[in-house]
Amino acid sequence: MKHLIIGCGTAAFSALKEIRNITSEGEVKLVTMEEYFPYSPAALPYLISKRIREEDLWLGDASYFEKMKASLVRNKEVVSLSPQTREVTYKDGRQEEYDTLLISCGADPTWPPIKGLDSVEALGFHTLADYEKLAKQLDGKKDVAIYGGGLVALEMATALLESGYQVKIIVRSRLLRRLFDKGVSGLIEDIFRQHGAHIYKGGEINEVKQKGNKIEILLSTGDSLSAELLISNLGVRPRIAFLKGSGIRVNSGVLVDKKMRTNIPNVYAAGDVAEGPDFFSGQPGLNAISPNAIEQGKVAGANMAGQETESNGWIAMNILKFLGHSAFAIGLNAAEVDSTKYQVFKQEDNRDKCYKELVFQGNKLVGARFFDVEIDPGTIRYLIEARVDIIDDKALLFNRPVEVSRKLMLEAERK
Amino acid sequence: MAGLYDVLVKKYNACPPDCRLCEEACAHRDEKVSDAVMKTIHIPELGFNGVISCIQCSSPRCLEICPTGAIVKNEQDGVVRITEERCVGCGMCTMACPYGGIYYDRERTKPLKCDNCNGNPVCVPACPYGVLEFRRNSRVQDYLQAGDLLSPGTRACAGCPAELAMRFALRVLGQDTVLFTAPGCMTVLALGYEDKATVATAVYPCMFTNVASTMTGVYRYYKHVGRDVQLVAFVGDACSADISFQVISGAAERGEKLIYIVYDNEGCMNTGIQRTSTTPLGAWTNTDPVGEEFHGKSQASKDMPMIMLAHNIPYVATATIAFLEDFAQKLTKAMRVRDGMSYIHLLSPCPTGWRAAPDMSIELSRLAVETNYFPLWEAENGQLQLTVEIPNPRPVKEYLKTMGRFAHLTEDDFNKVQELVDSKLNKIRHLALMSSQTATEAKTRSARY
Numbered sequence: 001m002k003h004l005i006i007g008c009g010t011a012a013f014s015a016l017k018e019i020r021n022i023t024s025e026g027e028v029k030l031v032t033m034e035e036y037f038p039y040s041p042a043a044l045p046y047l048i049s050k051r052i053r054e055e056d057l058w059l060g061d062a063s064y065f066e067k068m069k070a071s072l073v074r075n076k077e078v079v080s081l082s083p084q085t086r087e088v089t090y091k092d093g094r095q096e097e098y099d100t101l102l103i104s105c106g107a108d109p110t111w112p113p114i115k116g117l118d119s120v121e122a123l124g125f126h127t128l129a130d131y132e133k134l135a136k137q138l139d140g141k142k143d144v145a146i147y148g149g150g151l152v153a154l155e156m157a158t159a160l161l162e163s164g165y166q167v168k169i170i171v172r173s174r175l176l177r178r179l180f181d182k183g184v185s186g187l188i189e190d191i192f193r194q195h196g197a198h199i200y201k202g203g204e205i206n207e208v209k210q211k212g213n214k215i216e217i218l219l220s221t222g223d224s225l226s227a228e229l230l231i232s233n234l235g236v237r238p239r240i241a242f243l244k245g246s247g248i249r250v251n252s253g254v255l256v257d258k259k260m261r262t263n264i265p266n267v268y269a270a271g272d273v274a275e276g277p278d279f280f281s282g283q284p285g286l287n288a289i290s291p292n293a294i295e296q297g298k299v300a301g302a303n304m305a306g307q308e309t310e311s312n313g314w315i316a317m318n319i320l321k322f323l324g325h326s327a328f329a330i331g332l333n334a335a336e337v338d339s340t341k342y343q344v345f346k347q348e349d350n351r352d353k354c355y356k357e358l359v360f361q362g363n364k365l366v367g368a369r370f371f372d373v374e375i376d377p378g379t380i381r382y383l384i385e386a387r388v389d390i391i392d393d394k395a396l397l398f399n400r401p402v403e404v405s406r407k408l409m410l411e412a413e414r415k
Numbered sequence: 416m417a418g419l420y421d422v423l424v425k426k427y428n429a430c431p432p433d434c435r436l437c438e439e440a441c442a443h444r445d446e447k448v449s450d451a452v453m454k455t456i457h458i459p460e461l462g463f464n465g466v467i468s469c470i471q472c473s474s475p476r477c478l479e480i481c482p483t484g485a486i487v488k489n490e491q492d493g494v495v496r497i498t499e500e501r502c503v504g505c506g507m508c509t510m511a512c513p514y515g516g517i518y519y520d521r522e523r524t525k526p527l528k529c530d531n532c533n534g535n536p537v538c539v540p541a542c543p544y545g546v547l548e549f550r551r552n553s554r555v556q557d558y559l560q561a562g563d564l565l566s567p568g569t570r571a572c573a574g575c576p577a578e579l580a581m582r583f584a585l586r587v588l589g590q591d592t593v594l595f596t597a598p599g600c601m602t603v604l605a606l607g608y609e610d611k612a613t614v615a616t617a618v619y620p621c622m623f624t625n626v627a628s629t630m631t632g633v634y635r636y637y638k639h640v641g642r643d644v645q646l647v648a649f650v651g652d653a654c655s656a657d658i659s660f661q662v663i664s665g666a667a668e669r670g671e672k673l674i675y676i677v678y679d680n681e682g683c684m685n686t687g688i689q690r691t692s693t694t695p696l697g698a699w700t701n702t703d704p705v706g707e708e709f710h711g712k713s714q715a716s717k718d719m720p721m722i723m724l725a726h727n728i729p730y731v732a733t734a735t736i737a738f739l740e741d742f743a744q745k746l747t748k749a750m751r752v753r754d755g756m757s758y759i760h761l762l763s764p765c766p767t768g769w770r771a772a773p774d775m776s777i778e779l780s781r782l783a784v785e786t787n788y789f790p791l792w793e794a795e796n797g798q799l800q801l802t803v804e805i806p807n808p809r810p811v812k813e814y815l816k817t818m819g820r821f822a823h824l825t826e827d828d829f830n831k832v833q834e835l836v837d838s839k840l841n842k843i844r845h846l847a848l849m850s851s852q853t854a855t856e857a858k859t860r861s862a863r864y
Binding site for chain 1: 427454458460463465467476479480482484500503505506507509511513514518519521524
């Protein structure tokens with residue numbers, strides 16, 4: 001039995017561990033187009049702030065793969081898939097057969113069309129190769145512009161501020177728009193400003209021009225700014241181009257069911273590349289975060305090893321620790337749900353410079369958001385994932401989220 | 416190697432309202448860190464008062480999600496720890512743990528979690544209400560992870576517990592042992608098969624008459640060449656209580672550093688079931704016939720461990736494999752004796768000689784202890800104490816009735832045996848009492864000066 005896994009990131013690793021949890025038989029082979037040992041992209045911003053060194057990145061080295069009775073082949077890019085012959089083809093022309101295949105090759109940073117992009121020093125940031133390019137570029141430079149206002153953009157901004165760079169954040173709407181409302185965004189923007197960052201809101205980058213050692217950036221608002229370096233953190237898009245012509249069903253990502261199966265027999269997908277059912281509606285969607293990659297990888301691995309397993313569906317969740325502050329968001333957003341069908345508890349003003357919000361559907365917690373409020377994120381996640389019935393204590397949970405969430409979890413665990 | 420780990424157990428919703436003793440003790444566990452990782456939960460509106468801390472999951476989700484692999488689970492103690500140098504403070508672990516076990520320290524911008532204080536949790540003694548308990552794993556599991564020094568399979572009778580005892584004892588004693596045997600059942604196992612060895616230590620087969628004296632000579636030899644060795648005898652009752660009694664007594668009196676383990680199957684079993692001085696009153700053997708003239712053995716057995724106690728050697732104990740933890744601890748104590756002999760008397764039911772079902776050996780061993788027929792005690796430097804207390808002992812009749820060798824006994828006989836059992840236990844209790852009094856006196860005396 002040969003299990004072939006494209007990619008060696010979080011989802012691939014999770015699948016490998018699960019296959020080997022179930023059986024020591026069969027061959028498990030991971031193929032990556034990168035030259036590095038497995039690492040998590042989530043750790044990359046911290047290389048910049050030097051909280052970690054490159055040597056500490058590796059999640060598994062040669063001895064790990066030996067122990068797991070698996071193999072890792074690096075520098076091998078899959079360029080096409082032939083389901084009829086159960087083969088993948090590599091860039092060097094070689095072909096490889098599989099009994100089961102897991103597509104967990106992740107995603108690429110997105111770049112919107114910008115006039116003049118080719119002529120400037122602009123970098124995406126998702127892989128270790130991206131980091132190495134960036135590290136070289138940062139040497140001797142003082143100011144950096146970051147295009148994006150999401151989680152990774154802010155991690156980058158934090159890392160650069162901590163390392164003493166001048167940071168300019170260009171965001172099309174506002175910071176962490178998807179996670180928080182205007183009020184909280186405002187609080188977060190204030191914090192970055194207090195630490196010396198400049199924030200340009202409400203406009204896209206229309207054009208960039210190289211002027212000597214600086215990049216001139218022209219925004220759709222009419223503003224312009226300059227920086228020595230421009231980094232894009234606008235999110236990622238699944239790497240699916242190589243699957244063209246294979247007959248595999250894709251949308252934005254590779255479409256999978258609850259068992260991470262694609263429409264092609266014995267072919268699975270998991271992680272950033274996959275578009276699988278979500279927890280609340282069962283509808284397919286992308287969810288490029290680590291917890292998702294872990295869960296989907298596990299489910300895919302189990303099914304590949306012959307143990308039928310279903311995913312509970314993905315839940316959007318994120319945690320950000322930045323500049324001494326903390327943000328956590330999970331599940332449905334109060335701003336996006338039909339208020340007639342959901343019960344929302346939220347703080348009315350931000351005078352305490354913090355924020356909390358809970359969203360219930362009936363007796364079940366379906367969403368929560370916290371900014372600078374002490375909380376066990378994992379316990380809140382438990383209440384959602386385990387669909388714990390919260391009947392009388394909703395208000396108490398909102399008022400004292402730490403203790404009550406813990407109590408509800410302990411109580412649920414006893415049943 | 417993974418076995419059963421020590422576990423910090425917390426009672427659910429069992430704390431007094433507003434008590435934070437454990438949390439305060441935890442906050443002071445380390446000079447470097449002042450955040451507690453044992454957290455109290457007090458919700459007066461719900462009448463809920465409890466504690467929460469990391470439960471050291473077997474498949475920790477915090478470990479899974481950490482992007483740098485900074486969280487590891489130690490195989491030896493099962494504790495999940497954060498490797499500080501690899502931690503980037505991203506907080507994802509706090510999002511992964513469903514059980515409220517890992518917290519973000521905002522000051523140090525790193526996560527914190529319970530590590531059982533590396534085996535001595537400070538919260539446990541701090542709680543006077545019995546909410547917390549640190550349950551230590553039975554160390555027997557650890558020994559069972561150690562290599563088996565006896566080859567697989569057995570040439571002893573079906574159900575023989577002596578083989579099990581020897582196998583287990585060797586695991587505890589370890590490979591740095593010289594094993595001494597005398598003719599008998601276990602020698603058959605120890606002496607190899609055709610041209611293959613069956614024991615992974617040095618084995619010295621002796622004669623019936625000279626086990627302890629041979630050991631004496633061997634010890635002197637090793638000492639002469641500069642090695643402090645562990646010499647262990649694993650011999651039967653026929654050898655020790657009878658044929659080699661003089662020699663063992665001499666070695667004990669001279670203070671020879673030997674570990675002497677006797678597997679007492681209450682007879683000369685290897686030679687076809689003949690009586691020894693440890694064969695109990697009324698038992699049938701081929702030399703204690705049952706019929707019109709004779710009614711099994713007419714003498715009560717000799718109390719061999721008591722006799723060894725009278726030799727004032729550093730360590731004497733009784734043991735049986737039905738109480739494996741107890742046996743392991745006694746072996747460990749024997750191994751620690753540096754200045755004289757240690758003696759362990761093992762009750763070893765013999766299905767063949769006792770006419771018992773071959774699958775009953777462990778049960779018989781347990782029943783022997785639970786009827787007080789074979790009390791489990793130890794004496795360190797003459798201070799005797801029972802190591803297993805039986806609060807509601809069963810009548811010894813229940814034990815005797817399981818064996819064919821006692822099939823001919825009458826109610827009268829059972830009563831006689833019960834008397835013997837009771838008086839023996841009585842003597843042991845008195846000795847134990849004397850020992851504890853002596854210990855108290857010694858303490859008081861030393862306190863005065």
